Amino acid sequence: MMTTQTWLAGSSLIFPQIINISSSSSSHNLTATASEGHYCKSGKKLSASSLIHTTRGRVYCTSMASSQNIKPKPADELQFHPTIFNADRQDETDVLIECKDVYKSFGKKHILRGVNFKIKHGEAVGIIGPSGTGKSTILKIISGLLAPDKVSCFRILLVQWPLFISFGEVYIRGRRRRGLISDDDMSGLRIGLVFQSAALFDSLTVRENVGFLLYEHSRMPDDQIQQLVAETLAAVGLKDVEDRMPSELSGGMKKRVALARSIIYDTTNNTIEPEVLLYDEPTAGLDPIASTVVEDLIRSVHVKGQDAVGKPGKIASYVVVTHQHSTIKRAVDRLVFLHEGKVVWEGMTDEFTSSTNPIVEQFASGNLDGPIQY
Numbered sequence: 001m002m003t004t005q006t007w008l009a010g011s012s013l014i015f016p017q018i019i020n021i022s023s024s025s026s027s028h029n030l031t032a033t034a035s036e037g038h039y040c041k042s043g044k045k046l047s048a049s050s051l052i053h054t055t056r057g058r059v060y061c062t063s064m065a066s067s068q069n070i071k072p073k074p075a076d077e078l079q080f081h082p083t084i085f086n087a088d089r090q091d092e093t094d095v096l097i098e099c100k101d102v103y104k105s106f107g108k109k110h111i112l113r114g115v116n117f118k119i120k121h122g123e124a125v126g127i128i129g130p131s132g133t134g135k136s137t138i139l140k141i142i143s144g145l146l147a148p149d150k151v152s153c154f155r156i157l158l159v160q161w162p163l164f165i166s167f168g169e170v171y172i173r174g175r176r177r178r179g180l181i182s183d184d185d186m187s188g189l190r191i192g193l194v195f196q197s198a199a200l201f202d203s204l205t206v207r208e209n210v211g212f213l214l215y216e217h218s219r220m221p222d223d224q225i226q227q228l229v230a231e232t233l234a235a236v237g238l239k240d241v242e243d244r245m246p247s248e249l250s251g252g253m254k255k256r257v258a259l260a261r262s263i264i265y266d267t268t269n270n271t272i273e274p275e276v277l278l279y280d281e282p283t284a285g286l287d288p289i290a291s292t293v294v295e296d297l298i299r300s301v302h303v304k305g306q307d308a309v310g311k312p313g314k315i316a317s318y319v320v321v322t323h324q325h326s327t328i329k330r331a332v333d334r335l336v337f338l339h340e341g342k343v344v345w346e347g348m349t350d351e352f353t354s355s356t357n358p359i360v361e362q363f364a365s366g367n368l369d370g371p372i373q374y
């Protein structure tokens, strides 16, 4: 088991906090643990009931929820520009992430059984499907927290020579990811994973939490980080909270701080890479209004949206795993439906409720009768 502050060989992702992640694939074991006994650069002891896997690049495993200071706009006032998905006119150069025949089993449980889909630049994609079908698992595989299984087909050629064919891969900008998290595989794209649960370092201030990556791994001077933290907090509708401790924040504020932490980046780095955010059930457990606020916040940090201070968002594409109809309608443009470990339907959000696919129809209506059986 890896403990906190562990550097993964050759990795390019940073995990300020990961909750309840575990994996035992290949040589990398990722397990969420408490961060007791670990210190950040400033010498402060990190305390949180969460794990930190810190590596050089960045996947931000943070949290997300209601942003109480941002008032939701009515849907008809929102200026979103959905990416038109047209299978016939797909431009492969726009593809940021591709899951190609991805398999994943946990022991004898075969969860993913050949998952195929692509995420293009500018897209806002929802992954939906029945419970336990592997939605969170595919997010963890995309972010590099879990490795897909290698499935080998044993074939006997006519000459009786065995041929092994391996498949099940994630491609990041057309390059196959090797192993779990690797610098080579991830260069050119930053991927953030935003967990539903709050996961701030209790012993650090809001400023230190949001600027964690920059304080630890950039050469930016402190005053520049301080300014960037303030700007990023303003982007998610928070002001004058930098010096507060997480215990002094409401639950919704904590989750906004976590979102700020997931979108901050080193502005002195010449190569500004596009960023993809993966949200795992960001509106689960929220009341309808709080859900709307979060859905708009997700839109606002996207390149096609505007943040709380009117600046265009920076997230190139995002993927949301959700069960909430409101989130499906408001926060994403295209849907990927997973069932029994495979993509059984893809379509635009407005096609979801009119689909005649029996699986989608049953899911959309909540009917007990149909192909989905619990």
Ligand SMILES: Nc1ncnc2c1ncn2[C@@H]1O[C@H](COP(=O)(O)OP(=O)(O)OP(=O)(O)O)[C@@H](O)[C@H]1O
Binding pocket: 022, 023, 106, 109, 111, 129, 130, 131, 132, 133, 134, 135, 136, 137, 138
């Ligand atoms: N690390 C793990 N070890 C063993 N089993 C796991 C692990 N991670 C996930 N699973 C199992 O894989 C299955 C799929 O889990 P996953 O969380 O991906 O489903 P999901 O579609 O996101 O479900 P839900 O909609 O209920 O959140 C579940 O049966 C789960 O128990």
